[in-house]
Amino acid sequence: MAAHVDPLVVGMVIGDVVDLFVRTVAMSVRFGTKDLTNGCEIKPSMAAAAPAVQIAGRANDLFTLVMTDPDAPSPSEPTMRELIHWLVVNIPGGADPCQGETVMPYLGPCPPVGIHRYVLVVYQQKARFMAPPALAPGVEVEASRARFRNRAFADRHDLGLPVAAMYFNAQKELANRHRPPR
């Protein structure tokens, strides 16, 4: 039974972050040498640099990539849901996000408490964004990464439902503690 349910539904990404959608675009994400699958565990040190994201599609299509953390600051108390880590617009199909316009520079995962999910969502744009899109009405782009709402963002800029999504887990790495020999 559980095998037939999409991992995005099981991991509550659909529901907390986005609405139910049909995946139409293939997306592959790679941190260094590790390819991402839904729900895999990534160390924050490995994810400190922006991943290599390949979005399939024709070169005429434009995509928006959003990476958020719906479990900030802690999964049992997500008061800062969601924390936006990365926002890139005007990515041509079949290319990297470096060919798009970065609205919010990449911030690596830094989960203080618990195991956080980090969700990458891709929307297809209907038209090119001329000015950097505002994250919230009347708020400067660089103001605050917290309390971002994917659905509100999509509605405000007429992006519709996402075309692809992926999530991974990360938790705080323990520094090597020298244990005294017993």
Add this chain to the structure above:
Amino acid sequence: MAAFPSASPSPAISASTWRMASPRAALPALRPSPGGRLRSSFAPAAAASVGCLGSFSGLAPVSNLLSLGAENSSFEHRLFGIDARGRIVAMRHGRRVPKLNRPPDQRKALLRGLTTQLLKHGRIKTTKPRAKAMRKYVEKMITLAKDGSLHKRRQALAFIYEKHIVHALFAEVADRYGDREGGYTRIIPTFPRRGDNAPMAYIELV
């Protein structure tokens, strides 16, 4: 640090309005789980061994088999258990308490520690049998908190290792789980652990 949110969950989605049939229909079919294939490969082995047992009668051969069965079960994760009559069973019939390979005092301490950590962090990663064993105790704690009286609070304090977690739980459970009847946890299986290939799972508060 408080373990529970004071904000109520987003009203846009409530889990009770979905049925699993619609995601299954809407989303592309995934590869079948490897668990299905594993189970089918075990079943013929179990049937063969139980069939051999059935043909034996008399005391001496049974005691031989008992010792063999005990060795097998300790070696292989208790695939075959022994019931009160000394017969080998491969299914979970009648097994109520997960023993977690520990004596009772250690088992209780392990479960107390795990529930404390889950209530503190909201989501933890542990082995699948431990996650499944934990559910009962986590939900019991949340039920005690829903009642909220002094006696229940003291019972919770006797179980959970950190008292600030108990106080935070009692303060915020009404907002978070007031409407939900049971089912306060969710288990999501994940990749096995590298050192010993133990099946791992995330357990989280819903």
